[in-house]
Amino acid sequence: MGANPQGFDAATLYAYSPLQPNMAVRLRDAFPVWGSPAGLAAEAAVCAMLLQTVARGDNLTLEDPLRNWSEELRRR
Template sequence: MLYAYTLLQPDIAARVRAVFPILGTPAGLAAETTVCAQMLQAVSRGDNLVLEGPLQDWSENLRSR
């Protein structure tokens, strides 16, 4: 979740990924996919609309892995 909320600030998002090396591992990808889906559902309900673009980009990135 922390990573998702930093997507609007790429430098901080990169630091989060560096501090939590589990992100990007098979277990981390499962968690990232779950969080991304949950956040996109929240956007579809009108929450955190500012994150819609970055979340869509993240979702595409996750699908390509």
């Protein structure tokens, strides 16, 4: 087992899914880790990491989707 939380890879794929419109729903359906504490931790970790890249000027096309995802995560 790696150092990343369970669901980290799935959350990484999900983070880039706004670039592929139907992918987010397919990913949520494909990975049973969503909704679990480990899945939430993975989502939060990936979201935070990518928001840091946005702050450095990278992944700017993902800025709005990442901020929306961050707000959604805070409500859970």
